[in-house]
Amino acid sequence: MSGSVPFLILAPMRGITTAPYRTAFIRHFSGLDAAMAPFVPTVSAERIHPRLVKDLLPEHNGGLPLVPQLIGNNAADFVQMARVLHDLGYEEVNWNMGCPHKPIRKKRRGSGLLPHPDLVDRLLDHACAHSPCRITVKVRLGVADKAELAALAPVLNRHPLGEVVIHPRTAEQMYYGSVDLDAFAEAYAALAHPVCYNGDIGDLSFFIAVRDRFPGIGRFMLGRGLLADPFLCESIKAPSLSHFMKCDNAVSRIAAFHADLLARYEEILHGDRPVLGKMKECWTYLALHLSNGDRMFKKVKKTQTLAAYKAIVDECLAEAQWRPDTNAFMPPEPCA
Numbered sequence: 001m002s003g004s005v006p007f008l009i010l011a012p013m014r015g016i017t018t019a020p021y022r023t024a025f026i027r028h029f030s031g032l033d034a035a036m037a038p039f040v041p042t043v044s045a046e047r048i049h050p051r052l053v054k055d056l057l058p059e060h061n062g063g064l065p066l067v068p069q070l071i072g073n074n075a076a077d078f079v080q081m082a083r084v085l086h087d088l089g090y091e092e093v094n095w096n097m098g099c100p101h102k103p104i105r106k107k108r109r110g111s112g113l114l115p116h117p118d119l120v121d122r123l124l125d126h127a128c129a130h131s132p133c134r135i136t137v138k139v140r141l142g143v144a145d146k147a148e149l150a151a152l153a154p155v156l157n158r159h160p161l162g163e164v165v166i167h168p169r170t171a172e173q174m175y176y177g178s179v180d181l182d183a184f185a186e187a188y189a190a191l192a193h194p195v196c197y198n199g200d201i202g203d204l205s206f207f208i209a210v211r212d213r214f215p216g217i218g219r220f221m222l223g224r225g226l227l228a229d230p231f232l233c234e235s236i237k238a239p240s241l242s243h244f245m246k247c248d249n250a251v252s253r254i255a256a257f258h259a260d261l262l263a264r265y266e267e268i269l270h271g272d273r274p275v276l277g278k279m280k281e282c283w284t285y286l287a288l289h290l291s292n293g294d295r296m297f298k299k300v301k302k303t304q305t306l307a308a309y310k311a312i313v314d315e316c317l318a319e320a321q322w323r324p325d326t327n328a329f330m331p332p333e334p335c336a
């Protein structure tokens, strides 16, 4: 598969890769083939409110094939929600079995399902039999034990899943430390389903290393690395062309994307605070490849009004230079 063109998917990032973000992103950057939407919790039929699926409405999501994602541990609720999504036109739905946050995993949702093969078996049994949408799952290696996913593989193999997306960290690692490609290799070998790789693709060389080590994998999901370097999918698809483009007009393309995203949020959110909240989260990543990104992000974080925010961003972007080709998004290890 390594000779063929890779299929690149925008990772779900709750609060960040919203419909406005996805729409603005594909207007300004190319190379993505699809996106997975951030998770929506499964709820019982009578509690399904239109607000829950607002971000998924087709009228807000033209341009890029989108896979909705659900999180929960009730198969009947999952199926009800899948029916709602199917009515909206979706053919596929992803089950989040990877969310690492403690309050979620303690309730046996997200990655909290991984140590419970019998429960996963029962859930998939019901969901695969009744969901009108094809089901895929997004998983980690385990909660604390990297071998949990390989142990779960025979259960996943029993069900007609469309794909398994693997982020090769444990839940306890959250997003720190390195991804474990050996443990990924073990889980990949144990799975009969198509596998999509997700984790730490932050520059072209890491992408190439993963692709070359796993030539059978054709689908890759990119999150923080792509948000920090929105040209990354262009680099992967056409390395020489995108290098030229990056050096030439990267900052002006970032500025155009930023203006578009800001305008979209100003249109749908009311008041400075919610818009600022959204924009500040984006700069967590987008500042990382800018020569003055550190200083800019510190200033942006302090702003309380949109007018002040816009002045800072305009001033900083006017001076910024793009620093390409380093995997910049890795946060430092947390303090013990």
Ligand SMILES: Cc1cc2nc3c(=O)[nH]c(=O)nc-3n(C[C@H](O)[C@H](O)[C@H](O)COP(=O)(O)O)c2cc1C
Pocket (backbone or CB within 6 Å): 011, 012, 013, 014, 015, 016, 037, 038, 039, 069, 096, 098, 099, 138, 167, 175, 198, 199, 200, 201, 221, 222, 223, 224, 225
């Ligand atoms: C702020 C944030 C929000 C996230 N939200 C979701 C989510 O809604 N669903 C999900 O499956 N993963 C979620 N993730 C995990 C990402 O989809 C992805 O698996 C993770 O960031 C690793 O990929 P990366 O190294 O390319 O960023 C989130 C990650 C972050 C940092």
